[in-house]
Amino acid sequence: MSGGKxxxxxxxxxxxxLIALGILFLIDLQGVYRFSQTWPVLLILLGLLSLLAHSxxxxxxx
Amino acid sequence: MNRSIVGPxxxxxxxxxxxxxxxxxxxxxxxxxxxxxxxxxxxxxxxRLVEILWLAARSRPLPRKGLAGGxxxxxxxxxxxxxxxxxxxxxxxxxxxxxxxELFGETHExxxxxxxxxxxxxxxxxxxxxxxxxxxxxxxxxxxxMGQKMIRAYNRAEADRADAVTHVQVTSEIDRVLIRPRTDxxxxxxRVTTDLDISxxxxxxxxxxxxxxxxxxxxxxxSVNLSSGRGSVNLTRIQGNSRVSVGRxxxxxxxxxxxxLIVEQGRGGDLEIHNIAGQVRINGAFSGNIxxxxxxxxxxxxxxxxxxxxxxxxxxxxxxxxxLRGTNLIGPVRFATRSRDVTIENFTNALEIDLERGDVQVDxxxxxxxxxxxxxxxxxxxxxxxxxxKFELKGRAERGEITNAFGDTLxxxxxxxxxxxxxxxxxxxxxxxxxxxxxxxxxxxxxxxxEEPARGVALRAAPVAPQFDVKPGAEAKAxxxxxxx
Numbered sequence: 001m002s003g004g005k006x007x008x009x010x011x012x013x014x015x016x017x018l019i020a021l022g023i024l025f026l027i028d029l030q031g032v033y034r035f036s037q038t039w040p041v042l043l044i045l046l047g048l049l050s051l052l053a054h055s056x057x058x059x060x061x062x
Numbered sequence: 063m064n065r066s067i068v069g070p071x072x073x074x075x076x077x078x079x080x081x082x083x084x085x086x087x088x089x090x091x092x093x094x095x096x097x098x099x100x101x102x103x104x105x106x107x108x109x110r111l112v113e114i115l116w117l118a119a120r121s122r123p124l125p126r127k128g129l130a131g132g133x134x135x136x137x138x139x140x141x142x143x144x145x146x147x148x149x150x151x152x153x154x155x156x157x158x159x160x161x162x163x164e165l166f167g168e169t170h171e172x173x174x175x176x177x178x179x180x181x182x183x184x185x186x187x188x189x190x191x192x193x194x195x196x197x198x199x200x201x202x203x204x205x206x207x208m209g210q211k212m213i214r215a216y217n218r219a220e221a222d223r224a225d226a227v228t229h230v231q232v233t234s235e236i237d238r239v240l241i242r243p244r245t246d247x248x249x250x251x252x253r254v255t256t257d258l259d260i261s262x263x264x265x266x267x268x269x270x271x272x273x274x275x276x277x278x279x280x281x282x283x284x285s286v287n288l289s290s291g292r293g294s295v296n297l298t299r300i301q302g303n304s305r306v307s308v309g310r311x312x313x314x315x316x317x318x319x320x321x322x323l324i325v326e327q328g329r330g331g332d333l334e335i336h337n338i339a340g341q342v343r344i345n346g347a348f349s350g351n352i353x354x355x356x357x358x359x360x361x362x363x364x365x366x367x368x369x370x371x372x373x374x375x376x377x378x379x380x381x382x383x384x385x386l387r388g389t390n391l392i393g394p395v396r397f398a399t400r401s402r403d404v405t406i407e408n409f410t411n412a413l414e415i416d417l418e419r420g421d422v423q424v425d426x427x428x429x430x431x432x433x434x435x436x437x438x439x440x441x442x443x444x445x446x447x448x449x450x451x452k453f454e455l456k457g458r459a460e461r462g463e464i465t466n467a468f469g470d471t472l473x474x475x476x477x478x479x480x481x482x483x484x485x486x487x488x489x490x491x492x493x494x495x496x497x498x499x500x501x502x503x504x505x506x507x508x509x510x511x512x513e514e515p516a517r518g519v520a521l522r523a524a525p526v527a528p529q530f531d532v533k534p535g536a537e538a539k540a541x542x543x544x545x546x547x
Contacts, residue, residue, distance in 0.1 A: 007124050007126075008114075008118050008124060010124075010126065010127065011114045011118075011124040011125055011126070011127065012111055012114050012115075013127075014107075014110065014127055014129030014133075014134075015106075015107040015108070015110035015111040015114065015129065016107065016111065017107075018103055018104075018106060018107030018110070018129065018137065019103070019104050019107035019108060019111070020107075021103055021107075021137075021141070022100045022101065022102070022103030022104035022105075022106075022107060023100070023104060025099075025100035025103065025141065025144070025145075026100040026101070026104075029097065029100065
């Protein structure tokens with residue numbers, strides 16, 4: 001199972017983004033920050049996750 | 063291949079939601095959905111995450127993607143529906159809960175009736191009022207609070223619970239009576255307002271601290287101190303000093319006050335001040351009509367671009383965004399603003415007008431003529447004085463003409479595009495200085511129109527023109543004109 005950890009990160013990416021999305025929508029509804037203001041959080045999250053996947057699969061390959 | 067349990071779980075969840083709504087219709091399903099739908103996404107993601115962790119822990123093959131294509135599609139659909147649902151109610155500036163309440167809630171009313179004995183000369187303090195308030199002084203030593211408590215809630219039971227914890231507290235202490243509608247105790251989920259009609263001993267002083275609502279206060283011998291975030295204010299027959307401070311208001315109206323009046327207003331509509339014995343000090347921005355009449359003491363009005371000071375107003379002074387008109391003022395009068403046309407009819411002592419832009423017209427019919435200093439960077443200045451008036455006039459139009467009805471008394475000099483006028487009538491008259499950057503100056507005799515018809519005069523003359531039609535000659539000419547065309 002080389003790169004298995006990378007696969008794991010790929011698998012959890014969807015659910016984690018979904019949870020983040022739900023939280024941002026909630027914040028929007030509370031009127032604290034609009035979704036139009038907070039959406040870059042999703043980009044950052046995706047970036048972090050793929051960074052994690054990258055580093056994990058590299059370590060797995062070694 | 064493992065299949066996610068999320069799909070069936072969501073189906074079961076939505077099914078039971080609708081079933082519950084059908085069986086207990088009072089459940090505010092729509093409001094609940096519009097408030098809580100994002101939790102569905104969070105739970106969905108959470109369940110998926112747990113599933114994958116569970117698979118990983120058992121070293122089972124993981125799905126290539128956390129979410130299947132169909133799921134993503136469904137999520138997008140839910141988000142669009144949820145936001146659309148929510149947008150429909152977003153017209154109000156309330157929090158989400160209140161928005162749901164506005165749409166799906168109902169207003170439940172509860173009567174309020176409280177009473178307390180006030181010590182003589184007591185201060186009446188009213189705190190945290192949300193809703194309209196009417197306070198009236200009466201010949202009694204009782205403080206009586208009558209009115210209506212309005213609770214906006216999804217159902218009666220909820221409103222009843224809120225009613226139980228939001229009493230209008232009336233407590234009598236050594237030298238004061240405290241009135242507190244405890245509308246803050248329900249939490250943010252319900253909106254409670256009170257419309258109160260309070261009668262207090264006539265000699266009492268009043269202190270009101272409100273959040274929003276319209277305030278009507280009358281017949282008090284004490285003082286009034288009112289501060290509120292929002293609302294209109296109406297003060298009538300107050301013997302003591304009045305102080306009003308409103309952040310954002312409708313109109314402010316005060317009439318028949320024995321003391322002074324201080325108004326601090328963030329942003330307001332109309333301002334109407336009549337019959338005030340004491341000083342009047344106003345500081346604020348008003349977008350509506352402003353009216354002062356019968357002020358016995360000095361008036362000081364200040365806004366961002368306007369500064370107005372008058373010693374007293376036996377007559378009337380009105381102002382809106384484009385005009386200021388004053389009749390029968392006691393000076394010194396000082397008015398400085400950015401852009402307004404000013405018309406002053408009869409003043410005493412002194413008049414100082416300083417405009418960035420706007421026409422000035424001053425008509426003085428009575429003697430002695432007061433001191434005048436009229437300045438406009440851009441606008442016509444028109445002064446009319448009694449024929450036998452004594453004055454010492456000095457005027458200059460940087461770019462404009464000067465007309466003069468006083469003949470040789472005043473000398474006009476033109477120099478290119480600018481013109482100046484100078485001269486004195488009689489001995490020891492008041493100095494009058496007139497300065498305009500771009501515009502004409504005209505000095506007229508009271509009651510007589512200016513020699514060269516200025517714009518304003520031409521307009522006033524216009525309605526006279528149709529008189530010619532009545533003459534028989536005019537009728538004869540009219541067809542001839544038509545033939546020419």
